[in-house]
Amino acid sequence: MKFQNRYFLSVILLFTLLAVWVTPAYAATTVISISPTSIVSDVSRIITITGTSFDNIAVFVVLLDGSGLVTVFVDAQTLTATVPASTATGTHVITITKDGAPLSPSFNLEVTDSVVIPPTATSSPLPFTRPQLRVTSSGASGNQITSNKAFKFSVDFENAGNMTAFNTQAVFASGDLVPLETGGVAVLGNISTGGDISVDQRFISQGSLAGKSFVTIDVTLTYYDDKGTAYSDKFTFTVSASGETGGGVAYPTATPTGVNTAQLVITSYASTVDPLQPGDQFKLGMTVQNMGNTAAKRVTMIVGGGSSGGSGGGTPQAGGVSGGSGEFTNFAPVGTSNIQSLGDLDAGRALQVIQNLIVNVSTTPGAYPMKISFSYVNKNGEVVADDQVITLLVYSLPNLDVSFYRPPDPFFAGQPGALPIQVVNLGKRTTVLGTMKIEAMGGTLDPASTLVGSLDPGGYFTFDSTVFPDISGPLQLAITINYTDDFNQSRIVTKTMDLIVEEAIIEPPIDPSLSGGGGEFTTEETFFHKVWRFILGLLGLDSAPPDSGGGVSEPIPEQQFVPIPAGGGGGKG
Numbered sequence: 001m002k003f004q005n006r007y008f009l010s011v012i013l014l015f016t017l018l019a020v021w022v023t024p025a026y027a028a029t030t031v032i033s034i035s036p037t038s039i040v041s042d043v044s045r046i047i048t049i050t051g052t053s054f055d056n057i058a059v060f061v062v063l064l065d066g067s068g069l070v071t072v073f074v075d076a077q078t079l080t081a082t083v084p085a086s087t088a089t090g091t092h093v094i095t096i097t098k099d100g101a102p103l104s105p106s107f108n109l110e111v112t113d114s115v116v117i118p119p120t121a122t123s124s125p126l127p128f129t130r131p132q133l134r135v136t137s138s139g140a141s142g143n144q145i146t147s148n149k150a151f152k153f154s155v156d157f158e159n160a161g162n163m164t165a166f167n168t169q170a171v172f173a174s175g176d177l178v179p180l181e182t183g184g185v186a187v188l189g190n191i192s193t194g195g196d197i198s199v200d201q202r203f204i205s206q207g208s209l210a211g212k213s214f215v216t217i218d219v220t221l222t223y224y225d226d227k228g229t230a231y232s233d234k235f236t237f238t239v240s241a242s243g244e245t246g247g248g249v250a251y252p253t254a255t256p257t258g259v260n261t262a263q264l265v266i267t268s269y270a271s272t273v274d275p276l277q278p279g280d281q282f283k284l285g286m287t288v289q290n291m292g293n294t295a296a297k298r299v300t301m302i303v304g305g306g307s308s309g310g311s312g313g314g315t316p317q318a319g320g321v322s323g324g325s326g327e328f329t330n331f332a333p334v335g336t337s338n339i340q341s342l343g344d345l346d347a348g349r350a351l352q353v354i355q356n357l358i359v360n361v362s363t364t365p366g367a368y369p370m371k372i373s374f375s376y377v378n379k380n381g382e383v384v385a386d387d388q389v390i391t392l393l394v395y396s397l398p399n400l401d402v403s404f405y406r407p408p409d410p411f412f413a414g415q416p417g418a419l420p421i422q423v424v425n426l427g428k429r430t431t432v433l434g435t436m437k438i439e440a441m442g443g444t445l446d447p448a449s450t451l452v453g454s455l456d457p458g459g460y461f462t463f464d465s466t467v468f469p470d471i472s473g474p475l476q477l478a479i480t481i482n483y484t485d486d487f488n489q490s491r492i493v494t495k496t497m498d499l500i501v502e503e504a505i506i507e508p509p510i511d512p513s514l515s516g517g518g519g520e521f522t523t524e525e526t527f528f529h530k531v532w533r534f535i536l537g538l539l540g541l542d543s544a545p546p547d548s549g550g551g552v553s554e555p556i557p558e559q560q561f562v563p564i565p566a567g568g569g570g571g572k573g
Contacts, residue, residue, distance in 0.1 A: 031051040041085060046083075047081050064094060069083060085289070144242040145205070147207070154198060156197070157191070165224070169221070172184040174216060221233045266288055276394050278396065279361045281357070299376040300342065303355050333357060364396070370390050399427040411499055417469065443469045443501075475498070
């Protein structure tokens with residue numbers, strides 16, 4: 001009866017543990033903090049949101065003063081969001097929403113101007129000497145030079161260094177002028193410390209100077225110090241020109257004008273799924289900023305590339321918007337088309353844009369450029385298209401199943417138990433795996449690691465290990481498998497397996513008298529013993545209850561012999 005009670009209690013305990021194990025626990029999503037709490041508005045900045053119970057099933061969006069930022073799910077405790085450049089300085093409110101519902105609390109984000117780095121102290125002079133030539137004055141003969149008329153150009157040099165400049169030479173060159181007499185080379189000789197020298201060079205214009213208000217002359221100096229070390233300095237001079245020919249006929253000069261147009265640029269982008277794999281649906285968030293100096297009206301974004309009025313690349317054309325000729329071999333729009341209307345975008349303003357996409361299941365791992373076109377109307381009423389290219393990385397990570405290839409035997413505390421572990425490649429391509437390692441809190445394993453190697457699609461790898469549990473109760477195995485992804489980055493696959501360890505079974509002691517002394521057990525007769533005796537009685541066998549007196553039979557008494565008296569019959573001799 002004690003065995004029965006222990007059996008039923010073990011079954012109840014096992015079902016209780018299974019009920020606790022399979023019951024999922026749902027934790028509420030909480031937001032703890034953001035980091036940093038202060039940023040500089042010179043470039044786009046990434047802020048990190050920490051909390052609990054984040055997941056990539058729900059849609060989490062980080063809001064800046066109510067406007068959505070590009071949000072990326074990192075793990076169950078981390079989200080990241082990109083704050084665009086040129087965000088207005090001051091205090092902004094950061095709010096996080098889950099499927100459109102705001103989460104509390106909200107946080108303040110300080111945005112400041114660019115940090116000004118104070119100048120460092122001037123270092124002490126270097127402990128060496130050298131010659132150093134500088135220009136003290138320069139000029140051309142006459143107030144202005146004219147076409148086809150020779151003139152003299154003079155330059156004065158001074159040695160401001162603390163050593164004599166040896167074998168000094170000056171070379172004159174100009175794209176508009178031709179040197180005369182010397183070929184543009186003047187030998188100045190040695191110039192002592194603090195000394196100066198003047199050199200003259202005659203020029204004539206190489207062509208007409210009509211329309212030019214000045215010309216440039218380059219002078220290159222080469223010289224040496226007393227140890228033979230060579231030095232070279234280049235100077236550029238500007239000489240005023242009259243803008244007319246030698247005959248005095250004036251030509252109009254061109255009036256420079258500034259560029260006045262809009263220009264749309266993608267300053268940052270991110271995906272809600274990282275890493276991307278074939279078949280993944282994701283949201284592509286982009287920050288679009290008008291880097292021009294005029295507004296862009298009626299902006300249309302075309303994912304995959306398109307044109308306005310039959311052309312693109314910034315050329316004004318009349319007509320509508322065409323987005324059907326884009327490249328959609330690897331990425332395709334989902335839920336909406338590849339064309340979005342963004343409205344008007346003023347100069348310097350940035351806008352957050354989200355496009356739902358899917359990775360084609362036939363896409364192989366690699367880096368894929370994606371063309372994004374923006375069609376808009378400029379200040380002159382012309383339709384213009386700006387083309388952008390971004391790059392998305394596609395991975396093909398292993399899809400592994402780690403389990404037992406047969407039901408394991410029961411595990412007992414303090415006793416070795418076999419672990420028949422199997423790794424199966426459930427993916428559609430061959431994968432190469434590194435070392436598989438098994439760890440357990442509350443037990444030891446031998447062996448604890450092995451090298452897996454290459455697995456074909458549907459292929460498997462078996463590993464037989466032995467676990468030595470320390471105590472009874474639940475025991476969790478942590479299995480890690482190392483491998484290298486498609487971009488040669490180290491990654492880890494982590495799996496867990498739960499075991500139930502039972503108490504060690506202790507055998508009851510055996511009465512030594514049972515091994516030959518004829519004794520029997522003296523325990524109380526159970527219900528099953530009575531049933532068995534009943535069956536023996538039906539079969540005509542001995543169904544008597546066992547002797548409770550120890551089962552030791554009485555010894556057989558020794559036989560007593562009666563003596564025969566001496567003497568015989570009565571016959572005579």
